[in-house]
Amino acid sequence: MTVLAPDEVDESEQRLARKYELWSEMPEGYREAAARIASFQALAEVVGVLPFTEWIDRAPDYARKQMLIAKVQDEVGHGHVTARVAEDLGLPREQILTDFVEGRTNLLNIFHYGFDSWEELGPAALLMNSSAIVQFQALHHGTYLPYTRALRKIEKEESFHYHHAMDMTHQTMVYGTAEQRQRAQEAFETWLPRLLAYFGPPDSDTYRSNPMYKFGLKVRSNDELRQQWLTKIIPVFKELGIHVDPQLARFDDERQEWDYASPDWVETKRIIKEGGPRYEQWRSHIAASLERNATYRDVALKAAV
Amino acid sequence: MRRGGDADVYEVFARFGDDPQEPIRWLGSVRSGDPELAWHAAKEIYTRREDCTLLWVAQRAAMVLSEPSDAEALRSPSRLSYRVPAFPGRHRRARMKAAALAAAEASS
Ligand SMILES: [Fe+2]
Ligand SMILES: [Fe+2]
DSSP: OOOOOTTOOOTTSHHHHSOBOTTSOOOTTHHHHHHHHHHHHHHHHHHHTHHHHTTGGGOSSHHHHHHHHHHHHHHHHHHHHHHHHHHHTTOOHHHHHHHHHTTSSOOOGGGGOOOSSHHHHHHHHHHHHHHHHHHHHHHTTSSBHHHHHHHHHHHHHHHHHHHHHHHHHHHHHHHSOHHHHHHHHHHHHHHHHHHHHHTOSOOOTTGGGSHHHHTTSSOSOHHHHHHHHHHHHHHHHHHTTOOOOTTTEEEETTTTEEEEOOOOHHHHHHHHHHOOTTHHHHHHHHHHHHHHTHHHIIIIIHHOO | OEEOOOTTEEEEEEEESSOTTSOOEEEEEEEOSSHHHHHHHHHHHHOSSSOEEEEEEEEGGGOEEOOGGGHHHHOHHHHOGGGSTHHHHHHHHHHHHHHHHHHHHHHO
């Protein structure tokens, strides 16, 4: 398998060459598919940031607190821009949030958890940010231009989140106690399989006939992205002093690809469907803010003429 | 052409950096019930990294926007070929060629 870097995408490939604006004529089903992608990301940005907000008032120093607040504000901004993309396609943000609160939209597996210790934040965030960056670099070449423009803004900020997460992990690994380093090690081992699952099931023989792929809204296959991500992130963790057990992930020189411990797909599916450890907490948090802000939305948005 | 629609959508335009020659760019949109709040939302959402030196918002409903059917009317060089720099030269050469042809015919 030849692995191209995520930003080396052959855009002359027919399914990626035809681009669309909001006002373009779109093939049957395209508009709904683009709205689904944008709304899915809007929700992930807003829910995905909640585990971090919990730690703002527990950050151990002032600069760390500032960086954490900046990250949280960035993520909410990402929610706004991707929600705008969905809204223009006919899916209002109120509906995106209500569908989630009322259980009609599922969250991807990684958004069902929280952090149990400060030392867990760095490695977990580093795994999450690097996978987001790999995904966005590919999606950047997608066919819906308002979404790719939104990603251009988002990518600049994600690079800050990545470096912030790396710095947090570095601090623990270099200045932490043995116990703290152990927690970072455990965080890596806990979150790696979750992120491997986050990229989705192994490619089926028919992934090229998936409408999202045919429309060029999905640019790369799950396995391509997963391999690119491992190539990028495993050396970073090794460099930080995290031990990467070859059972978890190891590069096969002969086949030129990564072997990794297969995630527990049954458990992953169960969590997505039934909810993971923090699902109910995040759901009720969003429900409460929707309700709290209802007056503002009704009065202010209806005043718009 | 068409009117923008949605009264609670504001399009966001900005310039980054100190070069005043740099064109103002369209960045995307925000949703707001009020123009000033729309400006603040745009500031918080779109100017988080680069140095922004100019920020405008415009209510989408107040804008007039081109549509695909306007493309032909907007394409100057192909529709109005007599405006392009090479046209006067071609015009002159055609005239000289015609004159030379007429002179040759007259002398034969
Ligand atoms: Fe984000
Ligand atoms: Fe992020």
